[in-house]
Amino acid sequence: MLVSWDWLKQYVQLDITPAELAERLMMAGLNHEGTHPVGSDLAINLEVTSNRPDCLGHIGVAREAAVLTETALQIPPAEPKGTGNAVTKLTSVKVENPDQCWRYTARVVSGVKIGPSPAWLVGRLATVGIGSINNVVDITNYVLMECGQPLHAFDLAKLDGRQIVVRQARKGEPFLAINHKSYTLDETVCVIADAKRAIGLGGVMGGADTEINEQTTELLIESAQFDPVSIRGTARQLNLHSDSSYRFERGIDPEGVDWASRRCCELILELAGGDLAEGVIDIGRQPEPREAVSLRFAQLPRVLGIDVDAAEARRILTALGCREVKHDQQRVEVIPPSWRRDVTREIDLVEEVARIHGYDKIPEDVSVPMAPSHRTRGDRVLARVRQALCAAGFDEAMTLSAVEQEWSDAFSPWTDAAPLRASTPVLRRADRLRRSIVPSLLGARHTNESLANPRIELFEVAHVYLPRGANELPREEMMIAITSGGDYAAVKGALEGLLSALNEKAALLVKPAKLPLLHAQRAAELHVRTGDGAAVLLGYLGEVSQDGLEQFDLRFPATVAELKLAPLIDLANLIPQYHQPPVFPAVSRDLNLVVDESVVWGELSATAREAAGPVAESLTFQDVYRDPKRLGAGKKSLLFSLVLRSDSGTLTSDEADTVHQRVVEACQKAHGAELRT
């Protein structure tokens, strides 16, 4: 809202500088966005919050200034004399849609002379950024900027049937606005019409057909009140926002409707001459008396934390336009002013007193009682996850929660249910709430590849959105997703490291998985054992297939993984308990077993571990070796080492050999393994 410094001073005597005023207003709720000179005047740019439409006019701002400087506010009485015919003989008004048009008033001025505006009026409007058109149009704009009530002047002679009909637009009804753009309307739009056609978009913009021009001599002055929701809908639908719609959307002062009409006519008589028809046509809701609101003075310290003198509180409320009904030691009861629809409750009065009294009076050094707070288990686990992944060389990424259809369809291991869709894309084409983070990370890989970044190791921690029934909130599951330029084994190693950072005993259980996007052999379903020993699904890991790489326009190999956070929170051992390190020396034995290709390490090692029994401290894979000539076709040799240690004494060589033998025999029996020597 642009405010003219000279204009403000018409209503309030200001003994402070414009800068001081701007500062005071800012500290009372009108944010100062800047001041710039226009001619000899100053335009002060104030930000008006949506609850304060009363400050969308100079009188409203002047009222704030008067309250803050404790000076009187002067408002013109606006009492033009009706001298002509009765207005009802000159025109008629009908409102067919009182839901949209709450009130419509009309006055008629005849015999006006349209011409240029005087310099003072042109200057006022120039300061607030409005160009001069002619004296009558300028006056309607002036009164709008004076009190915030939008007005419209019709050329009465151009109204078919010399009448106003306020109604819903007809479907497909054409309309040419004064901005000389054509619009096609529908039934949701409230129009001002004459006997035949729409001549104005109610509360938004007038029509070109009934515009005032030099030939105009007879005026119908509209001052009305429209439903804010309906105005907002029309302005948005037609993408047509005006000073009028802006004010009607926020709500105008119902008591100001008639004042604005009188003020407008008064200025017209003064600057354009003519005769004002006797009376006014006033149809629709009359302003209802407002209910009284009580302020218990004890609420001021209860909410604000400071005492405010009861007399000061009463002064502020009265100066703001509240009418005191009664008061005693404990409370004051007031009727809030008609222009303050936001003030309806005691807490609203508390705020009014506080903002005028000054928030600077509230101390910033009171002692607030201490309270314990704790980091959640989830937060602790996540901190370790980030630490472990960063140590493994992964950078944390953050990507948009919504993805385009192709990405959404590319990978969804957690659900087959269709993704939730946003009514409008969140960004560009991204309108699907993602069911996996993996496609987003592959997108980030692509970005980095196109920037020629050589090393792209990323992880992200975020929700995925798994739809349930149509009536339910979806399941939002926290996931940790990874993408790497390394192969399956490299990422598996990183995940094993991550797991051991949370619980040294935790182990990954792996099953083959068939998933779109991933390599047919090098993709796995990952499981872990949680606190109660049950194996649960942790997530997926795999190298991206050639097709997958092409789909995401990637030139270099990539591996991805996605893990649920919940099982990790469950298995994390955040407060490990001490156990004594072993006191007796360890003995190690290397094994080299030849097996069929179909035998996998996971199974063979499980057999070996079980056979070795409790003395097996560790069993470490060393290598796999293939040589059809020496081992035979379809055979491989698995090399691993076994570290044995007893907690009751030093193992002898014989004891170690016995264990070794047991392992070899068990592997032979279970997997047909042959010891290679």
Added chain:
Amino acid sequence: MSLEQFQSELEALRTEAADAFSAAADAAALETARVEFLGAKSGRLKAVQKQLGKVPKEDKPAAGKSFNEAKGQIEAAFAAAEERLSSSGTDQDDAAPFDLTLPGPRLPLGHVHPLTQTIEELKDLMGRLGFTVATGPEIEDEWHNFEALNIPASHPARDPLENFYLSTAGVVAGKEGAPLLLRSQTSTVQIRVMESMPPPVRIISLGRVYRPDTADATHYPMFQQIEGLLVDRHATMADLKSVLRLFASSFLGGDVHIRFRPSFFPFTEPSVEVDMSWHDDQGNLRWIEMGGAGMVDPNVLGAVGYDPEEVTGFAFGLGVERVCARRHNVTDIREFYRNDVRFLHQF
């Protein structure tokens, strides 16, 4: 003396001697160490050897064997140290010069996202002030995102074009007449927490929120918010100001002051914009915007079943991107979501 004691003494001596020999920086120091451990008359090895006699007879062979092994190892350690000292500082013509400036194999450490770093720091600071972290769903119903927050159906904030309403397979998601949407603020979490527990409440809620803004240097349709909430019997605006001052002072360091400017939010009354003081390069006092705050609106307290006559509360909110961008001088917040590793590596 038992065999175990004897062996453990031997082992201790062996370790100590090996350390002393390898630590010797020159011939003189090595000689001193030699006399201490291997001295023929009063060397410590000699002293241990004398203990051999006290070991029970049946263990003597084993003890003797251990002694000889240890002696051999200590002598070998001495010889190695002698070798080391004699080779250094002597003629090295045949060895290539050692380039000290060659890089070591650098650990490829990853970086935590700058927004996460900011969030963690803010959480940490608020934790010290007694605020516990609370989270809630990003997909919400209108009750939690609007109604309970005192945003009635006619409020412009509820316009479908101002929000991301959701559908599933072409059908509006949510119960009939109660559509689902991406939350537009984390205050939804405050409602859920208050609905689930009686006062007092002292939490911070945080997470991703969504508004249909066109992406530019200062806007992104998804961003991260942190909001604090305190509800108790005697919570006042003075408490709010004091908590924010402690918070800002901890975050920026030094003595920071707080300024309130009246503002408007549906869920608080009174509502304020919060500024914090800051001294610029010239030492002038400047105020920078920190976020929005206010006293929890009685309608909100009522909506969650609290009695506004019994308790009061305050709330405040910050945009994480803005705090983080200002802190690290990031001029375009879209960088946070582009994930160029050259950007991520800077933090």
